[in-house]
């Protein structure tokens with residue numbers, strides 16, 4: 001890939017350098033012009049030849065020589081800096097771009113381009129504070145310098161300076177119209193996390209409110225708010241926050257369920273808990289809400305009711321954890337083992353049908369039967385029997 005990129009830059013430069021060579025030549029005498037142009041083009045063709053023979057280092061050396069002769073042309077110098085950086089010679093790129101930036105003859109657009117390149121050099125060599133200075137200057141020169149703002153957002157993320165990350169992301173959104181709410185909400189939650197850890201709960205709550213303001217679907221804001229309020233035993237507020245998060249993205253349910261259930265238990269609202277778990281079991285594909293609801297049914301209505309509920313649910317969503325819970329309930333109830341065995345057989349049959357028994361180790365394709373060649377990625381011998389403890 002690096003080779004291809006160097007190619008690209010080399011080709012890009014040919015017309016520029018050829019024209020500049022021609023102009024230099026025209027300013028001198030005719031004879032001088034001819035010899036210079038022919039010297040330049042000879043050098044270029046030698047460089048091309050190196051590239052074609054896959055000797056990019058030699059080609060670059062030649063190109064460096066040409067660029068030395070052509071110090072006036074802005075584009076040549078920018079491309080040369082690019083080549084240095086691509087070869088990992090960041091110090092050389094920095095020196096070149098620093099010289100370029102301080103040139104008095106640049107127009108605004110060239111100045112912006114040179115500063116961007118210099119800032120990217122600094123980023124590459126880990127000099128984040130210098131990069132920050134350059135990109136800040138750049139964002140001032142050109143109010144619509146989205147690239148500079150994007151780099152600043154990256155720098156402040158790396159420095160974990162969330163206030164400044166938020167400020168620049170907001171400016172970026174204003175400049176480009178590209179929505180940044182989800183990202184800003186993450187930064188606000190980072191702030192809230194920090195403030196919570198240092199005991200400033202009011203500041204954490206304010207950051208969470210700002211996160212919601214820019215991303216009303218923020219799961220993280222809901223989970224964080226729920227944890228904070230549950231810790232303070234503000235259980236009604238905790239329940240509201242957790243349920244909001246779970247409704248936005250049911251996949252996070254297992255993460256927040258234990259704390260949410262503890263809040264429900266402290267507030268004695270079993271009816272609310274059962275209603276929410278029943279709602280969630282419609283939206284969440286896993287067995288977690290069903291198992292939690294089974295425990296509530298067991299506590300309120302007794303073991304037989306819980307066993308009947310669980311057995312009914314597991315017919316639609318077979319699960320090994322569900323089977324284990326069903327066996328526990330059957331043992332506790334002391335029911336006819338044959339009925340339980342029929343239930344378990346039914347659930348296990350469904351598990352066997354649903355789980356692929358073979359998987360491609362290259363692309364992850366799942367299959368019920370064995371193929372020597374993967375139907376998905378066409379690799380040979382990559383599909384092997386799956387060691388799935390739910391099945392094997």
Ligand SMILES: [Zn+2]
Pocket residue numbers: 360361362363364365374375376377378379382
């Ligand atoms: Zn495959």
